[in-house]
Amino acid sequence: MRIDVFSLVPHAFAWMTEQRPLAAVLGTELELRLFSYRDSTPLRAGQVDDEPYGGGAGMVLRVDVVDAALTAAYGGRPPRRVVALSPQGRMLDQPLVEELAAEPHVALLSARFEGFDERIVEHLATDAVSIGPYVLSGGELPAMVLLDAVVRRLPGALGSAESAVVESFSAELERGLEYPHYTRPAEYRGWSVPDVLLSGNHARIEAWRRELSRARSLR
Ligand SMILES: C[S@@+](CC[C@H](N)C(=O)[O-])C[C@H]1O[C@@H](n2cnc3c(N)ncnc32)[C@H](O)[C@@H]1O
Secondary structure: OEEEEEEOOHHHHHHHHHOOOHHHHEOOOEEEEEEEHHHHOOOHHHOOEEOOOOOOOOOEEOHHHHHHHHHHHHOOOOOOEEEEEEEEEEEOOHHHHHHHHOOOEEEEEOOEOOEEOHHHHHHHOOEEEEOOOOOOOEOHHHHHHHHHHHHOOOOOOOOOOOOOOOOOOOHHHOOOOOOOOOOOOOEEOOEEOOHHHHOOOHHHHHHHHHHHHHHHHHO
């Protein structure tokens, strides 16, 4: 899979490339490219945004700047999914993560300040995605959230210490919450691990886990 991130602070993504899950698949299952709008802006002095028509506070990311960035990267053949990170977009959830992880190529557009010129969302992006009903200062953290969630779906992204098959919101758990986990010690300050988990009876353990998963999903 190839993921391209367009941002004003592409270096903010550097740490992710050194950590799992990204580090595990970079160069094999994943090609990640980081673009700065400033590198391809057609405006002078690296300008990328402008004052809003109609007045008001803040600066708006210009449509010609984002178009130039996409043209420089793709020469008129953008990927099938160009995702604008926006608090006004479709809420990110696990089905959307899995949908994007199945794409061969995704571009992520992030903005800062007042956000995108609306024509970017309407004409250059195919999707607008929000990571939650709150406003952050820029699209970099939302892009990282999406990136992490998508990349951990790729083969080899997770070590043996983790599973993406059975976890909260997975189809395996009927999109519900995962059951609770416990590890050693079996008893701590009078807080004990449920007996069933120490029983060695795998069928009972599995049934108990499914039951707790369903119960917490209904809460
Ligand atoms: C300060 S926000 C702009 C908010 C916009 N003026 C509004 O009221 O809807 C700047 C940028 O951060 C990103 N952003 C902020 N919150 C987000 C969220 N919840 N989900 C996705 N992106 C978000 C978007 O790229 C957005 O354009």
